[in-house]
Amino acid sequence: MPKPTVTVHVNRHSPERLEPAVGTFETAESFTLLLEGHDSPAHVHCRLGGSLDRVASLSGSNYYVEPDAQTPVAIDVNAEAIEEPVRGTLEVLTGYGAESVSIEITVEPAPPSVEVDESLSKPNQSPSEPSPPPLLERLEGVSGGQPSTIAVLALGLVAIAIATMAATIVGGPIATAGLTVVVLGFVAALGLLFR
CATH class of the missing domain: 1.10.287 (Helix Hairpins)
Structure with missing residues (x-):
């Protein structure tokens, strides 16, 4: 199954311009920040703000975005480590900080994992309940x-x-x-x- 994606358009219609496709994003798994290059190349800096860095990490912070190209940024999330939602921001900056956008990110706790073993294929019968004759x-x-x-x-x-x-x-x-x-x-x- 593909990872969820958050897209930010870089330099669309003017230089040093950032346009996020969404303002908020919720997840319980790792996701990808997709930097969508447009008219001119750009250096983009990414960082996690608020409490988000407790449960998430970036694969890197500085990226060069080519025109008409996509630059994926992997964001690893460890939702198994939390019991309550964690909120923070994903900040994307360009032009040495002259232009920036923040996307509100909420990491929800991961659903509990269910371990499946071979005992599920056998009928459940307790020793105190003998089988009928x-x-x-x-x-x-x-x-x-x-x-x-x-x-x-x-x-x-x-x-x-x-x-x-x-x-x-x-x-x-x-x-x-x-x-x-x-x-x-x-x-x-x-x-x-x-x-």
């Missing part, structure tokens, strides 16, 4: 593990499946009534079995 083990626990109980459950499910297919194929109110009787019978058997 399989269905067969639960049925054995409820009915004392009797094979006849398991057979009744399996037979009931098969009966419901057959009744559902028959109701679907035959259709009509009589087939639907038959399916209802089978389901109610299965539910009643479950009630008697697990009470």
